Amino acid sequence: MARKPAASVRRARRHDPDWEPPIPGRRRVLKTWDEYMALAKRVVGRFHDKFELRHFDYWHPKRLQRHSAPRFRKPYPVKIAYSDWGSPKNPTIVCCGGVANTSMRFNYLAGDLMSDFxxxxxxxxxxxxxxxxxxxxxxxxxxxxxxxRQMIVHLECGPVIVLGSSLGGSAAIELTAKHPALVSRLILNDIGPFIPKNRRKRRSQTLARHYVFRDPADLLRKIGASQKNDGPISDDIRFNVTFHQTKWSDEEGGRIYRHDVRALQAFKADAQESLDQWSYWDRVKCPVLLIHGMLSDALLPPTIKRMRNSHKVKVMHVPDTGHTPVLSDRNQNWFIHEWLKGRGGIGEWTVLHARQRDDPR
Incomplete structure (x- = not known):
């Protein structure tokens, strides 16, 4: 008698007739861009009806145009894209990513939290x-x-919870120190008030360049290698991150990174020195959850110790993961949900990895 498929397999078959269960230990091999886009329709498309894509104008002030001649300085607008999940009646979480991230990196986290936030x-x-x-x-x-700051003001919903990964966490620390009335809680994803310059320089050297991916295998191989510190995540989650980091270019005849290389060149110039935000950290008074990738070279144990000595910080350690956790793991996201609900429990813990989302068992 044949063994009855697991419930998750039966549900997947019912919702997607083309679905095939993953074979452990074997990665997908995509030979053409048509195959790549067919997979994108299934992996990325599953989120399309769960959020609204919105925009607002960020106005870049004159005071931040320091390298322009004074006579040329004037505020100018830059259109910002954001995804909006869940009911506006619920408490608002604002998520901001790292130097080369896109907002869609948070799709799995947003999907797990949107029923209550x-x-x-x-x-x-x-x-x-x-x-x-x-x-x-x-x-x-x-x-x-x-x-x-302008994003939070645009939302017009009072103090918000801010979740910042890497660069996003650095921005969140400074914002919370300068504008405490805007932030009710702070989640720092593998980032603290100090980042050593050696780490910043290494990271910047891998970013500030233009590259054309001529075929899907090249894309998944190269970006997959750059995601080696993201932890034990499934191919689907890796694909979601990769897809949104790139876009098709007719001019180049392949996919290219979906970012302005000048932004990464500016980061490279700034990354020649350590980032020291301890003076801002001393002014942060709201509750803080610190997520620590245990293999991280950006958030080091002495930094965590000093953060906890000066502030009541709760720390979630994530094993087998470097800088930064993708926050697609159901167990990690459950602990984040519990902390947000005021049920954070003990002050420090290590979270076990959940079964991967595309595991049919």
Missing amino acids: RVVCFDWVGRGLSAWMADETDYSLQTYVEQL
């Missing part, structure tokens, strides 16, 4: 679906802090 995930200027700055020197940490 409104989750807003935005693209930084020069990334994803957002427009680009007029000048390379207009890309700076101060610009990202101001963009986050």
